[in-house]
Every structure is written in C-alpha cells, then in structure tokens.
Amino acid sequence: MMRNFFILSTAMFWLAVAAFWAADAWLPSEAPRPDSVAANKAWTLVEVAKHDTTADCWMAIDGAVYNLTAYLPEHPSNPAIILPWCGKEATEAYHTKTRGRPHSSRADQMLSTYFIGTLIRP
Secondary structure, three states: OHHHHHHHHHHHHHHHHHHHHHHHHHOOOOOOOOOOHHHHOEEEHHHHHOOEEOOEEEEEEOOEEEEOOOOHHHOOOOHHHOHHHOOEEOHHHHHHOOOOOOOOHHHHHHHHOOEEEEEEOO
C-alpha cells in the first residue's frame, strides 16, 4: 500500500514539474509591445539619462524604453539593485541580473506594461 502511494505521488510530482516546464516553454520569448500612443514615441539615450532617480527611473532595454518608477517599490529584491541602471542602457543588466541569471518569462511580461517607447540609436 505504501509503495503504491509513493509511486503515485512521485509520478504526480514529475507530471507537475513537466507541466510547469511546458507552460514556460510555450510562453513567448519576447513580451509583445502594447499598441498605444507610447509605441510611436522614440527616445534618445540623452533623454533617458534625464530620468535617473528613484522618483523618475527610465531604462533602455533591448531597444525599448521603460518607465520603471512605479515598479521600484514592487521589485522582489532590494530596489537599490535597480537604481544604478536608472537613466541608462540596461539590456545586459536585465538579461543577466548582473550575475549571469536571466529574468523569468513572467518578468518579461511585466516589463511590457512599463513600455513608453523605442530607443533611437545614434
């Protein structure tokens, strides 16, 4: 009886792990850009650099500009980790978390809600 319970619970566990893995694999790798007036806005790095404080934090990531001011207090770790990247091109920092680990697909989806335009490269 106990052996059957163990086998059944182990199988259920691995099915749940596989389901989470499959769900993550099916999510889009890049968050879609919202269709809005902001999608037509374009910013230079000089303009982004003016927004480099906790009260006004913009970042350029993958050619897009995001206003992350409202997100800073909601970030799961200490907001001080994000602050050095306010007003800057932060693609590498975002993709590696400055430690070689990528953000989750959920983070990519959340990021799209802060999209305010595209980055103009000189």
